[in-house]
Amino acid sequence: MSQVRRIALLLGQDLGYCRGVFHGIQSYAAEGRNWVFRDGPPDRTTLGPLKGWKPHGVIAHLFLPDVAADLAKLRVPVVNTTSTLLSAAYAVHKKTSEAPTVPDFPLVEVDHMEVGRLAAEHFLERGFQSFGYFGSSWTHFSQMRERGFRMRLAEAGFAASSCYAEYLPRLAAKTSWKGIDQRVRRWLRPLAKPVGILASNDIPARDLAEMCRQLGLRVPDDVALVGVDNDRLQCGLTFPPLSSVSIPAERIGYEAARLLDGLMVGKKPPSGPMLLPPLHVVTRQSTDIVAIDDRDVARALARIRRDAARQLTVSEVARQAGVGRRVLERKFQTLLGSTILKEIRRARIQYAKELLADTDLPIQIIASQVGFSGPQRLSLAFRQLTGMAPSAYRRQSQVHQGATSPIGRV
Numbered sequence: 001m002s003q004v005r006r007i008a009l010l011l012g013q014d015l016g017y018c019r020g021v022f023h024g025i026q027s028y029a030a031e032g033r034n035w036v037f038r039d040g041p042p043d044r045t046t047l048g049p050l051k052g053w054k055p056h057g058v059i060a061h062l063f064l065p066d067v068a069a070d071l072a073k074l075r076v077p078v079v080n081t082t083s084t085l086l087s088a089a090y091a092v093h094k095k096t097s098e099a100p101t102v103p104d105f106p107l108v109e110v111d112h113m114e115v116g117r118l119a120a121e122h123f124l125e126r127g128f129q130s131f132g133y134f135g136s137s138w139t140h141f142s143q144m145r146e147r148g149f150r151m152r153l154a155e156a157g158f159a160a161s162s163c164y165a166e167y168l169p170r171l172a173a174k175t176s177w178k179g180i181d182q183r184v185r186r187w188l189r190p191l192a193k194p195v196g197i198l199a200s201n202d203i204p205a206r207d208l209a210e211m212c213r214q215l216g217l218r219v220p221d222d223v224a225l226v227g228v229d230n231d232r233l234q235c236g237l238t239f240p241p242l243s244s245v246s247i248p249a250e251r252i253g254y255e256a257a258r259l260l261d262g263l264m265v266g267k268k269p270p271s272g273p274m275l276l277p278p279l280h281v282v283t284r285q286s287t288d289i290v291a292i293d294d295r296d297v298a299r300a301l302a303r304i305r306r307d308a309a310r311q312l313t314v315s316e317v318a319r320q321a322g323v324g325r326r327v328l329e330r331k332f333q334t335l336l337g338s339t340i341l342k343e344i345r346r347a348r349i350q351y352a353k354e355l356l357a358d359t360d361l362p363i364q365i366i367a368s369q370v371g372f373s374g375p376q377r378l379s380l381a382f383r384q385l386t387g388m389a390p391s392a393y394r395r396q397s398q399v400h401q402g403a404t405s406p407i408g409r410v
Contacts, residue, residue, distance in 0.1 A: 002034045005264060008050055009039040010060035010067075011081070015169070016202070016231030017249045018061055021081055024253020025059060033261065042067060050074075057260045059253075062105070063139075063168055072103040077263035079256045080105040083112070083140040083273070084168060106263070107273035108256040110247040112141045115278045116148025116198065118245055119226045122281040123196035124156055125346065127292035127301070127335065128224065130192040134184070134208055135200025137164035142200040145228065149198050156337070163187040169201035169229075184211050193222045194291045202227035202234035202244055209238045209286065220289040230282050240285035246357070247278045248397050279397050280353040296321045297331050301343065308347035311371045314340045349385045352378060356390055357397040363390050 009025065011018040022039075029035045038053060040046035042061050047070050050058075057077045062068045063084035071078050123131060131153055136142035150160055165171065165180050188211065199205035205227030212223050219225060219240055227235065230246040255274055263269060281287075290298040300321040304312065317340055318325040325340075332340050352370045355361055361369070367378035375390075382390045 002032075004034050004036055005056040006053060007035045007037050007260070008053065008055040008058045008060075009037055010042040010046060010050075010058060010062070010071075011039060012041045012061060013039075015061075015229070016233060017229045017247070018081075020249025021059075021061070021253035021256065024250035024255075025257045026253075027250065028254045028257035028261070044070070047071075057264050059256050059260055060105075068103050068105070071105075077260055078103070078105045079260045079263070080107045081109065081252055081256055083107060083109050083144075106259055106269045108252050108259060109141075109273055109275055110252065111275040111277050112144030113148035113151075115228055115245050115247065116145040116150070117152040118278050118281060119145075119198040119228075120149050120152035120156075122226060122243070122283075122287065123198075123224065123291075124152075125301075125343075126196070126224070126287065126290055127297070128194065128196040129158060129291070130195040131158060131160040132187075132191060132195055132197040133160050133162045133199075134197055134204055135164065136166050136168070138166070139168060139200075142167070145198070145200055161187070161191060165204065167200055167204045169203050180207075181211060181214075184208065185215060188212070188215060188217065188223070191223075193217075194220070194224060194289070195222070196224045196226070196287070196291070199225065199227050202229050202231045202238075202242060205242055205244070205286075206234050206238040209240075209242065213239070220286050224289055224291070225286040226281060235282075235284060238286065240288075243284045243287040244282050245278050246280055246282050248276050251276055251396060251398070276396065279357045280350060282354070292335060294331055294335055296323045296328060297335055300328060300332075300340065304340075304343050304347050308344075308351045309370055311373075312344055314344070317344070345381055346385065348372070349382055352382060352390065353386075353393065356394040363394075366390070 009022065011021055013019055043064060044067060047067065051074065055076060058071060059079050059081065060071065061082050062080045063082060133146045133149055135146065146162065153160055163184055197208065199208055205225050209219055209225055212219050217223050225242060227242050227244040228247065230244040235242040235244050290301045292298045300317050303317055303320040315325060318328045321328055329340060332338055348370045352366055355366045355369065363378065364375045367375045370378065372378040372381065379389055386393065
């Protein structure tokens, strides 16, 4: 039997992202690794018990520079699962004028720029022309999500207004709730409505939804909201339920465990971070709207989204909208810069993404369910829109669950 290895997981369990990472780590360990786990929060309270336990390796969700520095002193491999750390160090430096030493741990993360671009696409497909971003001004993941969001909007000829609050992804305990509320109210009121707002995570998106209720702003009619992480608890507690960018947390955990496994046997760390693409936007009521004044186009888009799984034709969409096909085509080109057929295909591929990521249905069945005559037709359309095959998309988004390993507390 292989050597027992003690693996410390400093992730916390209050965030859906971290729980997904846990599952991915367990899946990797279940493939024949003789690993024993202990877990605790990624803060200084855990460091004493951790040192006494003498782990062979650590996987952590690190956002505190002093904790990272202490972990480096253990002289064991550490893999990080958040890019918050460098930004946190910079913030400490600004306050103390002392340059902190931040260990350069290997990093496995989601591609935050692509998260922002995916959210922008979601709003653009719904016809929004007014946009906002709500999140941290200095955390790396928030900066990159905002940058990707703004870049995609700029490509379409739009800009975004921003309001900043330092979520990590929660507000610091000492942050004034009243101060945040006042700042957000001053920002929200003058924004052109309807407005589509991306929040850095699901938690700030939920807070933003509450502030909209206090201001008498309707979600999604006045303010449509998208969060990030697809944390089902936070999305379900939001009123109305929150649309969110789903990220491959389990795959991140799996790849982090595989990387740690190699480091523990002497392999060299990678030269840069491993960034995995986000999956798709899980659409709930907070963005269930078409923000287009033209009634014909709005009705057509609603029909396309509702019947994406059918072999819907352009003529059927035009009949549903109550307008001639050529007239509707011109309106789509003018208002959306797209065609009716392209929007039908986009809706089908979006539905296919959800089925590939969230189910184990064979691709042949998925092709049928999303309105394609066979897997070859689905594969061709999927490649044209995403640049990859359906099977490759499924591999990058799923971790097949095996037997779980016991996890105890540090």
